[in-house]
Amino acid sequence: AQTVTQSQPEMSVQEAETVTLSCTYDTSENNYYLFWYKQPPSRQMILVIRQEAYKQQNATENRFSVNFQKAAKSFSLKISDSQLGDTAMYFCAFGGSARQLTFGSGTQLTVLP
Amino acid sequence: GAVVSQHPSRVICKSGTSVKIECRSLDFQATTMFWYRQFPKQSLMLMATSNEGSKATYEQGVEKDKFLINHASLTLSTLTVTSAHPEDSSFYICSAKGTSGGASEQYFGPGTRLTVT
Numbered sequence: 592a593q594t595v596t597q598s599q600p601e602m603s604v605q606e607a608e609t610v611t612l613s614c615t616y617d618t619s620e621n622n623y624y625l626f627w628y629k630q631p632p633s634r635q636m637i638l639v640i641r642q643e644a645y646k647q648q649n650a651t652e653n654r655f656s657v658n659f660q661k662a663a664k665s666f667s668l669k670i671s672d673s674q675l676g677d678t679a680m681y682f683c684a685f686g687g688s689a690r691q692l693t694f695g696s697g698t699q700l701t702v703l704p
Numbered sequence: 705g706a707v708v709s710q711h712p713s714r715v716i717c718k719s720g721t722s723v724k725i726e727c728r729s730l731d732f733q734a735t736t737m738f739w740y741r742q743f744p745k746q747s748l749m750l751m752a753t754s755n756e757g758s759k760a761t762y763e764q765g766v767e768k769d770k771f772l773i774n775h776a777s778l779t780l781s782t783l784t785v786t787s788a789h790p791e792d793s794s795f796y797i798c799s800a801k802g803t804s805g806g807a808s809e810q811y812f813g814p815g816t817r818l819t820v821t
Contacts, residue, residue, distance in 0.1 A: 633814070634795060682747060694747045696747050
């Protein structure tokens with residue numbers, strides 16, 4: 592079975608600064624997807640970024656980028672130029688051969704003005 | 705992008721009654737839908753996987769007779785909480801998966817807040 596671990600329950604960052612959220616996972620599969628989802632106070636789950644395990648290049652989406660270390664089973668999210676609207680709960684998720692996603696416990700990020 | 709709707713967004717019901725939550729994929733066909741439960745400040749807990757035209761697969765510890773799931777079409781899955789009790793109060797989220805393979809395409813509904821009084 593897959594496990595996803597987010598070791599930072601809460602983090603804060605000053606507006607315009609950069610912050611990195613950590614995620615590690617455990618799996619015996621070789622082909623899989625990793626995701627970062629954002630859940631703002633509205634509680635709508637929003638896909639932030641997706642990484643396919645067979646791709647060595649780290650995924651980027653505007654201010655969001657990941658550091659994917661397959662051998663270390665690490666998948667961190669970097670948010671650059673943090674904005675107040677980035678305040679949310681962030682979940683790391685694993686998607687493999689099973690149809691469902693496995694979520695981490697989440698990191699509550701607060702962007703301070 | 706793909707849109708998933710849930711209805712209602714909020715519902716209050718009396719203890720002992722049943723309540724139905726609908727999850728619809730608006731612009732794509734969803735062969736599989738997932739139902740999650742989320743408590744405040746916690747992660748999403750998978751309750752069951754709903755497959756069009758077949759019985760749902762429930763996670764360990766989830767009472768299938770209490771949480772009835774029906775996936776009658778490729779765009780609609782329903783979750784019925786039967787004989788609701790205050791401990792069933794929670795935030796329920798559905799997600800829908802497209803017809804392509806793998807876990808790469810799941811889209812989330814906005815959630816339903818259930819309060820049982």
